[in-house]
Amino acid sequence: MNQDSTERIVTALSDWIAHAAPGARLPSNRALMARHGASPVTVQKAMRRLAALGLIESRPGVGTFTRAGRTARAADYGWQTAALGTPPARMPVLSSTQRTVAPDAIALHSGYPAPELLPERLVRQALGRAARRNTAVLRSPAAGSPDLQAWFAGELASAAPVGVTPASARDSLIIAGSQSGLSSIFRAVVGVGQPLLIESPTYWGAILAAAQAGVELVPVPAGPEGPDPEAVARAFAESGARGFYAQPSFANPTGAVWPEATRSAVLELVRRNGAFLIEDDWAHDLAIDAAPRPIAAEDEDGHVIYLRSLTKSVSPALRVAAVIARGPARDRILADRAAESMYVSGLLQAAVLDVVTQPAWRTHLRGLREQLRARRDLLLDALREHAPTATVETVPRGGLNLWVRLPDGSDAEQVVRECAARGVVLAPGSEWFPAEPSGAFVRLNYSGEGPERFPEAAGVLGDVLSGS
Structure with a gap:
């Protein structure tokens, strides 16, 4: 346990040091003990580790400071401009959701749940058992472990x-996280320069994967109940697209859930157009007030390509997901994945399968649902009380996020910067739009660490919006 605490403190301080000025003073050992709930011995071990890494230096009687680096000549990478040439597509920079932040910041920007919401004991035990099996030293089949393939197929069949x-x-x-699956689907099924319908707003990672694959995005506006089927029909007719990427359940970032009429209409549209629905069921295990119902379960003809990830519900360290596709589309996606990464670690596959087949897994999911509901409601209440001009149009029935509309005329990027300067880190909504944003939004993750600080965070947002 002490070793885990030491690693946690080292990781947090390393992130802080990376953004601190050379010679900045670190918090006192007493402050670190209080912040991390650690013993003096644990904090001292962490400080010795940081010193060994050359990140800090101690000045007896004064304190501990970040090590001042020597001035280095600025590297000139201008030659790479000519060598690389113009990129095939304007690719976004690293998402704000992936930023590291200061240890004492209130982080509402991340896309992952806090460690205490994960089945930590199950994961550690499963990794230990997997390490003692042949999976620790043998390669996995390109399509994945047959037992894990059967588990994902059985979940959808149910x-x-x-x-x-x-x-x-x-x-x-079986793939290494849904992001790699999106990249393969867009390359293998849609193709470079070909149109792809996509909800707007939608998952920023899908926008990034499409840009990297050279796919031409055709935005379809999506509201609290998903897209209007008539708008989808027009987009198919005008673009000639043969694919539609969507999140029918607990969409990221809006939390939207498609009603039955939309589900049926869109499935009929892709059939009529000889097209594919690329269904991203990212929040299958993160339901709160509604059960997930994959559209892929209603498809027999291979029109739905289905993605389901266990990264956010089992562990971000075990990036395991699945694509379920039928016919030639399945074979093309497999060929792309094999060329990209050959196969997914059998050790990780065995550990994930161990976790999700334990009786305690279902117990964990029931507890997770209640914890997500409590955190969601706590953040909603905090916003209503302390930031009343920020509007949540859809209370999500699953997932990890609130999609917050700022008052008309707000500059979302400026609001995010001002909140960050006051120690509250948000994600600007512009990243979730494949074209121009339809308004000023921010996305807030209610599943991160420190829910007791939600009122403080909402107060900062309210102050920024009111100009105080």
Whole structure:
């Protein structure tokens, strides 16, 4: 336990040091003990580790400071401009959700749940058991572990209506996180320079993957209940697209859930247009007030390519997900993944399968639902009380985020900067739009660490919005 605490303190301080000025003074050992709930011995071990890494220096009787680096000549990388040439697509920079922040900041920008919301004990035990099996030293099949393929297929089949032939284990392709799956689907199924319908707003990672694949995005506006099927029909007719990327359940960032009429209409549209619905079921295990219902469970003809990830519900350290696709589309995606990464670690696959087949997994999910509900409601109440001009148009029934509209005329980027200067880190909503934003938004993650500080964070946002 002390070793875990030491690593946690080293990681937090390393992130802080990376953004601090040379010679900046670190918090006292007493302050670090209070902040991290650690013993004096644990804090001292962390400080010795940082000193060994050359990140800090101690001045007896004065304090501990970040080490002043020697002045280095600025490197000239101008030659790379000519060598690389113009990129095939204007690719976004690193998302704000991936930034590291100071240890004492209130971080509402991340896309991941806090460690205490994860099945830590199950994960550690599963990794230990997996390390003792042959999976620790053998390569995995390109399509993935047959047992894990069967588990993902069985999960989808359990949601299939009576009379619908479910996907088979062979239809499942195990991948290293859903982001890699999106990249392969866009390259293998859509193709460079080809149009792809996409909800707006939508997951920033899908926008990034499409840019890297050279896919031409066709935005379809999506509201609290997803897109208007008539708008989807017009977009198919005008663009000639053969694919539509969407999140029908607990969309990131809006939290939208498609009603039955929209689900049926969009499935019929992709069938009629000979197209694919790329269904991203990222929050399948993060339901709060509604059960997830994959559209893929209603598809028998291979029109739905289904993505489901376990990264956010099991552990971010175990990046394991699955693509379920049928027919030639499945084979093309597998070929792309094999060329990209050959196969997913069998050790990680074995550990994930161990976790999700334990009886305690379902118990964990029930507890997670209640914890997410409590945190969501706590942040909603804090915003209503301390930032009343910030509007949450859709109370999410699942997922990890609130999609917050700022008052008309607000500059979302400026609001984010001012909040960061006061120690509250938000994600600007512009990153979730494939074209121009339709308004000023920020996305707030209610599943991160420190929910007791939600009122403080809402107060900062309220002050910034009121100009005080």
